[in-house]
Amino acid sequence: MKRSLSLILAAVLITAMLLTLIPGCGPKVEEKVIKIAVVGPMKFIQGEHHWAGAEMAAEKINKAGGVKVGEEFYTIKLVKVDTDEIVDPDGAVSAVEKAITSDKVDFLVGGFRTEAVMAYTKMVAEDYQKIFMICGAATNELLEGRVDKDYDTYKYLFRVTPIKSSDLVTVSVLMTAQVAQTIREQLGIMQPKVAVLSENLQWNRVLVNMAPAIMKDKLKLDYVGTWDVSATATDITPELKAIEKAGAHIIYTIISGPLGITYARQWGELGIPAASVGINVEAQKDGFLEATKGYGAYDYTLNTYAPVKITYMTIPFYNDFVKKVGQTPIYTAGTYEAIYLLREAIERAGSLDTDAIIKEMEKTEKVTATGKFKFTATHDVQWGPGWVTGLGVQWQDGKMVATWPFKWKPDPEKAPTLEITYPGVVPYKLPPRVLEFWKQD
Amino acid sequence: MSVLRWLFRYVRNEVLVLPSRVIAVVFCLSLLLLPLFTSNHYHYRIMALAGIFAIFAASWDLLSGFVGQVSFGHALFFGVAAYTASLLNLRLGMTHYLTIPLGAVAAVAVGLIIGIPCLRLKGPYLGLATLAFPIMMIGLIFTFPGFFGGELGISIKTKLAPTRLHDFYVCTLAMFSLGFIMWKITDSKIGIIFHAIREDEIAVRASGINTVKYKLLAFCLSGFFAGIAGAMYAHFQRVATPLSLAVLMSFQAIIWSIFGGIATIYGAIAGVYILFPVMEILRVVMEIRMLLFAAIVLLVLRFMPEGVTKWTRDRLERECPRCKVRNAFSRRECRVCFSPIRRELQKTTP
Structure with missing residues (x-):
């Protein structure tokens, strides 16, 4: 009796030890994670490129050790938020609120259809005070009349791509x-x-x-x-x-x-x-x-993108994107830049405090694949010679080539x-x- | 003490005797107690929206289910109230205490405007005529974008309520009260006339009843309730866009009502409270979300042609062949007249 009891005890102990080796079953090691919601119509090319751009950035940053916040390193975890905003812009607001309250995301990037972006950025800024980096909607009014008129409420909103309308x-x-x-x-x-x-x-x-x-x-x-x-x-x-x-x-x-x-x-x-x-x-x-x-x-x-050397980063980004997705990146792939801009602002701020990150974000001056980047007073893309200019592309001989x-x-x-x-x-x-x-x- | 005793007796004799009433009470209580089980703002949001849409769907049921005036453009009332509330809030700075009732009044006015020319029409002709009005309204919005905000709509300054929890309670309580009022209207003398107009309008007219007056009343009442829903929606979303007038919005009200059970009011409400959260849950399979939604609706309509609520009630309750009072399925004799209730008899009841 005593022997069989010892055997059972030993078996339980060994099983417990083995279980600790299985990921997720061992004692919980607190992993430092920054959750970023990638918001877009994922069934459409706009959303696919939102996701692909963000995934490329997250993979590269995580591979390089993650985001350094003070003395600690955080891993980026992306949360795919399919807003279906082309079909159902009203439902998109629910999808974004779910990401914030259920998935507990820290930051948001993406957005496409202006009506939907207008509604959910309003909610994100007013109700949840989260940083939202718009990558896909050009309408001026998403930032103008908001950031400039009511900075305290809308300071959380930034635009990365495309340039404003x-x-x-x-x-x-x-x-x-x-x-x-x-x-x-x-x-x-x-x-x-x-x-x-x-x-x-x-x-x-x-x-x-x-x-x-x-x-x-x-x-x-x-x-x-x-x-x-x-x-x-x-x-x-x-x-x-x-x-x-x-x-x-x-x-x-x-x-x-x-x-x-x-x-x-x-x-x-x-x-x-x-x-x-x-x-x-x-x-x-x-x-x-x-x-x-x-x-x-x-x-x-x-x-926004073409295989031309706007900066030293443009062609490598373009080629990596084409290799990964098999398609030419469209402007929603600006989630790639957005995540890098966010990382730099966080690292400079040395904390995950939203206000500190916003302050650093406003000081951004960085070479990106779309050009030298900085934010205007309304948190929009600085356009002009020496900064982001955009491109003109023409379909010549069956190929898309840059002509401006x-x-x-x-x-x-x-x-x-x-x-x-x-x-x-x-x-x-x-x-x-x-x-x-x-x-x- | 006597009130409590009356309440206890009422619950025991009137509520607990019928499974459908027990389900309704459990549903209402669980809705009111939802914050005990979740504090997630997203869940509050979904249930708040369900409350608003339930009022909207029930208002369609009031007009189309009860009076038989099938409207394919019910979003007109919803959208007009949403825009009225937004414009009054943005341009005149009125609070939602004023904009919501005034939005509903605007919807009533629209109900009258479209009711009068549509009174001569019946069946598909009426349906198509009502479908045209919200499309015309959308055209108007795009023609005067400076005033109506074009496709971006009009932003609202005042929130419906300060927090999501408040939003949830405001919408839920509004749904309870307005749903109850609509149900009582259909249960009143007016409701009987509405029923009669749907079944045989000539006979009603032959009885000396002014059917024109009652049909206009139905348009106005339906417009009023849909208008309240629309204005609440605009304040909840903090923007009124042309989407509130879209054909999809009109069709959703029809789908919810038919799914839940037409000409019941509570069926439309149940339809929304089932289908709206289901659509949210289906976000986990976004690629096939609409396909699954369509399959669910089709299957339910195939096997429950009179809607979920009627099907459920018929399974859980039986009607006494003698006094026509409904009884729980477990009873062998009627709770009122004590006549035997046999399953065979029930089956032959039309």
Whole structure:
């Protein structure tokens, strides 16, 4: 009896010892973890790139030892928050609140659809006082009128990608100037005609209203009209035919949604003899040419990433991303930068105190894959020569290539010698049919 | 003491005798005691939203389930109240004590405006006409983005309540009280006329009842309750967006009501309290969330065509063939007239 009791006791002890060797069963070693929620529509490319960018950053940081907070090292743990905000923006707020209250995340990065981002950043800042780094929504009002007007409430919000919508306007206007110049040089048309084609959404209203004056006064173009199309239109033949009839040489697009595919396909299919330039978010994606059955060739749009040397970090990041995901990164992959910016601010602050991190974040000046980075007074991306500028990309010969900034003179009067061309940026090409049509004409 | 004795007797004789009433009481108590089991703000949020949507779904049931005026655009009332509340709060600085009732009044006005032209229409024609109104309203919002805020909507300054816990109690108590009022309306003389209009409008008219007046009343009442829900929603979310007018919002009210059991009020409320949290739980399988949701709804409608609440009640209770009083399934004789209750008889009851 005594012997069998000893045997049982020994067996229990050995089992207990073995169990301690299994991860999670041993005595709990307190692991220092920083939880970051990656917020986005994970079923869509925007969310996939949010996640991939964040994962790349977290893997690299953890591999290098983690985030140093004072004398201790913390591991980054990512929490995937599928907000489904493209389909259900209201439900996105619930998903974010779940991440904060159930998953107990410390920081948040991501966001895409402005309506949803507007609502959940309001909740994050007002109710939970957590730092949210926006990587995917451009609307000025996400920060303007918030951080500047009510700093104490909204100081938790920062934007990393893309540049704010008014800066996107500036870049797209510069790209249009480049196209106009090419038309002048190659076709001899001194005052090209420009038509504006936009989706009827609130985010672009300022731009749509400003466009005629910009085209006429700033770019010295002959403005022929604005065609405001439903954001969900599946056929815009009448608008394109009207633009053709108006004799436009350039179509300036302001499109963020799926209308971009409809537009580019029909623009090519109908053989509209006008160069397309501006904002077409769909044209930033890898599958654009397939989606438009090749008719989207030579469309020229804004972008954030391309295999050009904006800084020494751009091409390595670009290549790593393509290797990991098999796709060209879109602007939501800015979660990569966001996590690095966050790490640096935490390390400089030496603590996880939110206010201390915000103070450090505001002092940020760092070279990133998108350019030299710092935050403005409204916690937005500092845009301009020497800082983040954005890129213009064109679909040439079946490939997406960067074509802006190319010999860009930001201030010809004050700094006539300053000319910016990122290594790898190639000249813009007019679509062959535009060349043929207007040369014959 | 006598009140307690009356209460005890009431509970014993009126509540505990029927399983459906026991379920209702348990549901209400567990809702009120939820903070004892969780302090997670996310759980409060989901239950607060469920409360708001329950009022909204019940208001649809009041109009479409009881009066038979099938509305495919019920989000109009919800959205108009949400925007009215937001505009009054933002531009005139009114608090939610004023904006919520005024939002509901605006929804009543809209109920009248759409009720009058729609009175001549019936069935699918009425449904399609009601569907058009919220779409027109969305068009208006996008036409005047400076005033309505376009797709970004209008932000609200005043929260519904200071904390999530308060939000939860405000919404839950509003759901209890407004749900009870709607249920009492359907149980009143007006409710009987509503029923009659749905079943045979010509017969009602032949009885000398002004059906136009009652149908307009139904539009206004339904608009009022949906409006309260919409205005509360705007204050809860702190923003009114065109999504509050979206077709999906209208269809959700229909799905919740049919799922729970149409023409009951409590069925619509139960539908929301089942489906809304289920949708949240399904976030763990986000890729197939909508597929699973559709499968659940389809299966329930296939096997419980009259809705979850009616199906459950029919399993747990039997109607006395003689006095028509409902009894617990375990009883062999009626609790009122003591007539024998046989299963066979129950099955033949239409």
